[in-house]
Amino acid sequence: MLETWRWFGPDDPVTCSDIRQAGADGVVTALHEMVPGEVWQPADIAARKAFIEAAGLEWSVVESIPVHPAIKLGDDRAQPYIDAWIETMRNLAAADISTICYNFMPVVDWTRTDLRHPTRRGGLALRFDPVEFAAYDLFILQRAGAEADYAGDVIAAAEAHFAAMDEDAGQRLESTIIAGLPGSELSHGREDIRAAIAEYDGLGAAGLRASLIAFLEQVAPAAEACGARVCLHPDDPPFPIFGLPRVVSTAADYGAVFDAVPSLANGITLCAGSMGSRPDNDVIAIAETFAPRLHFAHLRNVTIEPTGAFFEDDHLEGGVDMVGLVSVLLKEEARRRAEGRMDQVIPMRPDHGHLLLDDIGKQTNPGYSAIGRLKGLAELRGVARAVSSLAAI
Ligand code: DNO
Numbered sequence: 156m157l158e159t160w161r162w163f164g165p166d167d168p169v170t171c172s173d174i175r176q177a178g179a180d181g182v183v184t185a186l187h188e189m190v191p192g193e194v195w196q197p198a199d200i201a202a203r204k205a206f207i208e209a210a211g212l213e214w215s216v217v218e219s220i221p222v223h224p225a226i227k228l229g230d231d232r233a234q235p236y237i238d239a240w241i242e243t244m245r246n247l248a249a250a251d252i253s254t255i256c257y258n259f260m261p262v263v264d265w266t267r268t269d270l271r272h273p274t275r276r277g278g279l280a281l282r283f284d285p286v287e288f289a290a291y292d293l294f295i296l297q298r299a300g301a302e303a304d305y306a307g308d309v310i311a312a313a314e315a316h317f318a319a320m321d322e323d324a325g326q327r328l329e330s331t332i333i334a335g336l337p338g339s340e341l342s343h344g345r346e347d348i349r350a351a352i353a354e355y356d357g358l359g360a361a362g363l364r365a366s367l368i369a370f371l372e373q374v375a376p377a378a379e380a381c382g383a384r385v386c387l388h389p390d391d392p393p394f395p396i397f398g399l400p401r402v403v404s405t406a407a408d409y410g411a412v413f414d415a416v417p418s419l420a421n422g423i424t425l426c427a428g429s430m431g432s433r434p435d436n437d438v439i440a441i442a443e444t445f446a447p448r449l450h451f452a453h454l455r456n457v458t459i460e461p462t463g464a465f466f467e468d469d470h471l472e473g474g475v476d477m478v479g480l481v482s483v484l485l486k487e488e489a490r491r492r493a494e495g496r497m498d499q500v501i502p503m504r505p506d507h508g509h510l511l512l513d514d515i516g517k518q519t520n521p522g523y524s525a526i527g528r529l530k531g532l533a534e535l536r537g538v539a540r541a542v543s544s545l546a547a548i
Contacts, residue, residue, distance in 0.1 A: 156452070156484060156539055157502040158532060159183045159215050161523060163337060164203070168518055169525045171210030177529045178536065181215030182207050183256075183504055191221035191340050192236050195243040200250045215502045216451055217247055218256040218424075219388070221340035222370070227261050228354060229366030237370060241377045248381040254450050254502060255378075256424045258388040259367050261399045262351045263332075264339035265391040265429070270331055270521045271510070272466050278509035281522055282466035283392055283432070289313035290320070291328050292397060296345060298352065304398045337520035352397050360400040364411060367402060371416040378420035384498065386422045386450035387412065391429035392465075393436065404433065406441045413448065422448035425484075428455035428506055431475040432465045439479050446487040450498065453506035454480070454535050467507055467522070470531040471538070481538045485546070505531035 159181035160174045174182060186195050186203060207214045220243050223236035244255055258264060268291075272282035290313040292301050302310060320328070335342035343351065355363075371385075378385050393404035402408050409423060423445050430436045442449060456473030459465045471477050484501055491499045508527020510519065517524070 156481075156488065157181050157215060157500045158536065159502045159504040160528065160532070161218065161338070161504055161506075162207075163187055163520060163523070165206065167520065167523075169520075169523065169528075171207060171212055173525050175211055177525070177532055179504075179532060180212065181502055182212050183216040183218045183502070184214065185217055185219055185338075187338070189221075192223040192225075192239055194239045195220075195246055197246050197249065200246055200252070204250055204252065214252050216254045216256060216504075217252055218338070218451075219340075220244065220247075220255055220257055222257055222259060224261070224351070224354070226370050227259060227363060227366050228358065229362065229369060233366070233369075237373055240370075241374060244374070244378060244383050244385070245381045248378075248383040253381075253383040254498075255383055255385045256388055256451055257385060258390070259363070259370075259403055260390050260401060261355050261363065262341070262348065262397065263335075263343075263399075264341075265336055266332060266396060267336065267521075268328060268331060274466075274468075274509055278511045278527065279515065280467045280509050281507065282464065284462070284464040285309060286312045286316055286462065286464070287328060288332065288396065290317040291332050293317075295325055295329055296333075296349065298349065298397065301398065304395075337523050348397075352399060355399050358400065360402050363400045364402045364408075367412060368415045371412065371421055375416050375418040375421045379418055384420050384422055384450045386424040386448075388424040388453075389426050389429040391426065391432070393429055393433045404430075405436060406444060409441070409445060413445070419447060422450040424451045424453060425449050426453040426455075426506065427475045427477070427480055428453065428457050428467060431457050431473070432459065434459055434474075438475050439483060442480060442483040442487075446483065446490070449484065449487060449501055452484060452501060452503040454503055455506035455531065467509070469509070470505060470534050477535070478538055478542065481535065482542050482546075485539065485542055503535070505535055507531075 158179045160179040161183045225232040267281045268287035269282040271279040294317040333343040390401040390404045458468045458473045507522035511526045514524040
């Protein structure tokens with residue numbers, strides 16, 4: 156596996172020099188300054204690539220080219236945005252950056268309700284609690300029709316939670332949920348998120364899936380032609396929120412997409428933590444089923460609590476058997492070597508990390524502080540070395 160590290164560009168408090176010291180060779184990044192729908196020009200791509208290479212690293216994966224809402228809505232405004240997405244992909248592939256991650260979540264990207272959840276050992280972790288989320292949706296955002304999306308006991312618990320929150324806690328919850336976590340393509344305020352959600356009225360899961368397939372029917376052949384691979388990141392969390400459909404949450408969801416568009420250029424970002432946040436997702440089985448399409452891996456772990464809330468655990472603790480998962484990835488690499496595939500090495504990154512030591516109190520991107528990821532990468536590297544050496548015995 157190629158060890159990579161997500162970097163948010165020259166303003167990221169974690170620098171390329173830090174990434175080298177952590178032992179990663181590859182950088183995962185995007186031109187985050189671009190607005191969704193804008194074509195990334197060759198000169199801008201070349202400049203960012205040169206910056207990364209000057210630090211002794213390579214730009215291995217693009218995460219992400221944003222998918223404009225018009226594409227997800229699949230309406231008659233979609234085509235120019237699909238064309239622009241493909242042009243950006245071609246420009247990247249021409250610069251030899253050919254692994255491209257994206258997601259298809261409407262309105263909000265990855266979502267948490269708490270960015271400073273104390274861990275067993277005194278660090279701070281990210282957590283999602285469906286009751287806190289419902290408290291925001293029902294009683295702060297007051298989204299029209301929201302009650303229909305929650306069970307009675309969740310509404311009652313959310314009401315109690317809301318009643319116990321002071322104004323600061325309410326504001327913190329709101330910005331945690333809608334202001335956009337690092338890498339999110341859009342950031343919202345209360346009014347505009349209501350409007351953005353309302354645009355999806357009536358689309359439903361079938362409509363969103365049709366938009367995804369229509370998008371890939373154009374993207375996959377274009378990717379094949381320019382030597383790129385696109386890899387679809389799962390929904391995080393992997394279930395509908397804000398009453399919006401989410402169609403990349405389960406093995407069946409991915410299966411439907413690959414049945415419709417079988418090209419191997421149409422692949423997966425295997426995000427162990429996102430998929431593992433749902434008890435009925437068997438992450439190892441998903442990795443095995445779609446192994447030839449695994450173009451990129453996000454390795455992190457979650458513990459699901461009895462209420463359905465989940466928190467981001469240590470990389471080797473939690474519901475995902477990380478040793479088993481790394482073994483699947485290494486076996487797939489061996490299979491590709493035997494088959495003579497060009498993409499024999501799968502890029503992986505330690506996804507997120509706890510806030511630890513000196514990073515507590517520093518300005519950091521939630522989930523993307525240096526020390527927690529350094530620890531995660533070191534642990535994962537140890538697993539990979541041990542699995543390879545035991546397999547060779
Ligand atoms: C969170 C990330 C997401 C992910 C995008 C992929 O940490 O995994 O921001 O990158 O959803 O497009």
